[in-house]
Amino acid sequence: MLRASRGFLVLHGFRILSQKKKIEAVVERLPDATLPWEGKLDGPDPLRLLVIGDSTAAGTGAATQDEALPGALARELQARTGRGVIWRAVGENGATTGEFRERHLTDALARPADLVFVSLGANDALHARSARAFTRDLREVLETLSDRLPNARILMANLPIFIRFELLPEPTRTTLYRHSRNLERAARTVIARDPRWMITDQVPPPYGPDFFATDKFHPSASGYTDWARWAIEDAWLRGLSEIAYAGDRADQ
Numbered sequence: 001m002l003r004a005s006r007g008f009l010v011l012h013g014f015r016i017l018s019q020k021k022k023i024e025a026v027v028e029r030l031p032d033a034t035l036p037w038e039g040k041l042d043g044p045d046p047l048r049l050l051v052i053g054d055s056t057a058a059g060t061g062a063a064t065q066d067e068a069l070p071g072a073l074a075r076e077l078q079a080r081t082g083r084g085v086i087w088r089a090v091g092e093n094g095a096t097t098g099e100f101r102e103r104h105l106t107d108a109l110a111r112p113a114d115l116v117f118v119s120l121g122a123n124d125a126l127h128a129r130s131a132r133a134f135t136r137d138l139r140e141v142l143e144t145l146s147d148r149l150p151n152a153r154i155l156m157a158n159l160p161i162f163i164r165f166e167l168l169p170e171p172t173r174t175t176l177y178r179h180s181r182n183l184e185r186a187a188r189t190v191i192a193r194d195p196r197w198m199i200t201d202q203v204p205p206p207y208g209p210d211f212f213a214t215d216k217f218h219p220s221a222s223g224y225t226d227w228a229r230w231a232i233e234d235a236w237l238r239g240l241s242e243i244a245y246a247g248d249r250a251d252q
Contacts, residue, residue: 028215030061031060033059033060033062033067034063037089038065038088038089039074044082047083047114047243048086049073049088049117050087050090051069051073051087051117051119052100052104052116055093055218056157057089057092059089061218061223062221067224068089069089070088072224072228073087073117073228075228076228077115080241080244088111090108095120097123097138098137100120100141101137101140115154116149116152116153119156121184122160124137124183125179125180131186134183142191152196154197155231155240156187157199157200158203159181160180162180187199198235198238198240200231200235201234211226
């Protein structure tokens with residue numbers, strides 16, 4: 001099935017490429033969130049949150065990172081744990097998993113973290129990368145993170161539900177959806193290897209009317225808030241709640 005999804009991309013490649021060029025010509029190009037890409041929520045025993053990945057880690061679609069995924073995750077974690085949160089983001093709009101590994105992983109590891117939220121894979125699907133290449137790069141990212149941050153929990157977001165992106169015409173929409181689902185299955189196989197690694201288990205609920213930014217592709221500030229809420233809720237009872245009771249910890 002993994003090979004079949006990529007084969008379908010190749011089979012319809014010319015038409016999809018044509019549609020992609022038309023989309024790129026008309027879609028609003030939104031900037032990344034403004035600096036700084038770090039912040040703090042007051043509270044005892046601050047939890048250290050690191051958000052890494054592609055455009056969603058870069059906050060594309062929101063004015064600031066406080067309104068984007070890092071700030072939204074921090075507020076959700078503060079509400080659930082009663083702890084303060086020190087957060088920062090490292091990412092690049094358009095980066096595949098391999099490109100993030102090559103360009104940004106060293107920066108991501110520059111400071112300790114208790115929880116790493118990973119948002120990667122969307123561009124691997126958009127560029128029709130093979131499951132083998134994607135899983136190789138993802139495994140290297142996760143293993144490097146856990147080698148350097150051995151006490152950190154890692155939570156990976158599931159890949160975008162492209163079938164819900166009304167901006168995308170057919171067959172591009174369905175084709176990307178099929179390939180992204182198969183890449184996500186491959187990611188789940190990798191993540192099952194280490195108990196410190198998790199991935200969003202359930203399909204996200206239907207996107208609300210304000211989920212997308214003005215480009216109809218990236219989340220808005222409201223969309224990031226919704227995403228953070230269901231991502232943390234999904235993982236909470238599967239073990240993420242342990243971070244609420246971390247107490248004293250050794251520096252990593």
